[in-house]
Amino acid sequence: MTCFSFLFRKRESSSARQPSEIDQVLSGVQNFRVYTYRELFTATQGFSVVNKLGQGGFGSVYKGVFKDGSVAAIKVLSADSRQGIDEFLTEINVIANIEHDNLVKLHGCCVEGSHRILVYGYLENNSLAQTLLGGGHSSIQFSWNARSKICIGVAQGLAFLHEDVQPHIIHRDIKASNILLDKELLPKISDFGLAKLIPPNQTHISTRVAGTAGYLAPEYAIRGQVTRKSDIYSFGVLLLEIVSGRSNTNRRLPAKEQYLLERAWNKHERGELEELVDASLDGDVNMEEACRFLKIGLLCTQDMPKLRPTMSTVVKMLTGEIDISDMVIAKPGLFSEFMDMKDSRSGKEKVNTIDTFETLSGGSGKLANSSSSSGNITTSFATMTFNSIYERSN
Numbered sequence: 001m002t003c004f005s006f007l008f009r010k011r012e013s014s015s016a017r018q019p020s021e022i023d024q025v026l027s028g029v030q031n032f033r034v035y036t037y038r039e040l041f042t043a044t045q046g047f048s049v050v051n052k053l054g055q056g057g058f059g060s061v062y063k064g065v066f067k068d069g070s071v072a073a074i075k076v077l078s079a080d081s082r083q084g085i086d087e088f089l090t091e092i093n094v095i096a097n098i099e100h101d102n103l104v105k106l107h108g109c110c111v112e113g114s115h116r117i118l119v120y121g122y123l124e125n126n127s128l129a130q131t132l133l134g135g136g137h138s139s140i141q142f143s144w145n146a147r148s149k150i151c152i153g154v155a156q157g158l159a160f161l162h163e164d165v166q167p168h169i170i171h172r173d174i175k176a177s178n179i180l181l182d183k184e185l186l187p188k189i190s191d192f193g194l195a196k197l198i199p200p201n202q203t204h205i206s207t208r209v210a211g212t213a214g215y216l217a218p219e220y221a222i223r224g225q226v227t228r229k230s231d232i233y234s235f236g237v238l239l240l241e242i243v244s245g246r247s248n249t250n251r252r253l254p255a256k257e258q259y260l261l262e263r264a265w266n267k268h269e270r271g272e273l274e275e276l277v278d279a280s281l282d283g284d285v286n287m288e289e290a291c292r293f294l295k296i297g298l299l300c301t302q303d304m305p306k307l308r309p310t311m312s313t314v315v316k317m318l319t320g321e322i323d324i325s326d327m328v329i330a331k332p333g334l335f336s337e338f339m340d341m342k343d344s345r346s347g348k349e350k351v352n353t354i355d356t357f358e359t360l361s362g363g364s365g366k367l368a369n370s371s372s373s374s375g376n377i378t379t380s381f382a383t384m385t386f387n388s389i390y391e392r393s394n
């Protein structure tokens with residue numbers, strides 16, 4: 001906390017920080033380094049495309065190898081997502097102090113001139129989006145046992161952020177590309193770039209919505225209402241993806257099958273959840289457990305936030321400590337309900353394609369500034385109407 005008071009005292013002069021000042025601000029953080037731009041430039045061979053691991057909404061990620069042989073993932077924040085030094089360092093202070101087996105470790109940063117660069121632990125097996133959901137481009141076989149461990153690991157990481165870190169942290173962008181896998185396929189949640197601290201017992205309403213369509217809880221998409229429950233909704237969608245081996249939205253499928261959550265709900269109602277379990281497992285699966293995981297996914301995505309279980313409860317449900325067999329599951333908040341459909345009252349066509357939202361204009365139902373792409377959804381700038389879902393949540 002001493003770091004924070006230092007930060008805020010210095011806010012006025014934030015644009016002209018000396019390197020020693022930055023070091024001082026971050027000196028309370030254990031196992032953390034402030035890198036020079038030159039060091040990172042050398043480690044990535046001049047930020048060469050050969051070393052580029054991927055590109056997200058906030059910038060590019062490179063593999064870097066340092067002189068001592070250590071390897072890191074180096075995230076260069078783009079001009080758009082660049083924060084002022086104070087905001088950047090405040091966030092760093094929060095993130096760098098968080099350590100858990102299922103969270104990617106932030107090892108250091110670089111704040112030189114206009115550069116804002118994060119240095120993370122390198123994860124050998126890429127993200128779930130590129131491997132499990134990558135459309136067969138990966139050679140990794142995800143056994144049921146591996147998937148089960150991934151689901152439980154992610155749940156434990158998120159439970160830690162939600163319930164053990166004080167004040168608690170809402171991730172805001174839980175999705176398959178933010179779940180990275182180490183060489184044993186153990187999962188680590190990445191990207192705390194959107195994570196913000198909120199005071200305990202307070203609901204935070206943000207005007208900035210960042211997250212990928214399909215993972216967004218209705219109340220988050222509509223009103224920018226960020227709570228732990230909106231993360232839990234996203235986790236529920238992720239759970240369905242891991243068990244079924246497909247992305248939450250796939251526009252190449254027949255209309256009825258495009259939205260995974262809708263499909264899961266329909267299958268659940270008909271008592272056919274088994275049909276949703278990834279066929280590529282070829283029957284080599286604990287079907288009772290897989291269906292239980294799907295039901296937990298549905299419990300997490302229930303329309304009313306208060307019905308969704310907390311993450312520590314989810315962990316217990318996944319491990320079997322809490323029996324869910326008699327639990328009644330309410331209908332999920334379905335994203336597809338307000339996409340690609342006719343407004344029954346006005347007869348007007350509703351707007352369709354979307355993916356990552358950046359700005360929500362105060363509950364009016366109008367979104368702008370979409371950015372980034374994910375999975376197999378095409379990026380587009382879209383203005384959307386959210387009438388049906390907006391009405392339901394009011």
Ligand SMILES: Nc1ncnc2c1ncn2[C@@H]1O[C@H](COP(=O)(O)OP(=O)(O)OP(=O)(O)O)[C@@H](O)[C@H]1O
Pocket residue numbers: 053054055056057058059060061073075104120121122123124126127130173177178180190191372
């Ligand atoms: N620590 C890491 N170790 C290994 N690869 C990483 C690491 N961090 C990121 N990557 C790779 O870089 C890619 C881009 O990551 P990035 O977080 O910038 O984008 P994203 O997760 O796809 O989207 P978003 O910006 O919305 O989070 C990831 O999909 C992953 O393949």
Ligand SMILES: [Mg+2]
Pocket residue numbers: 056177178190191
């Ligand atoms: Mg990411």
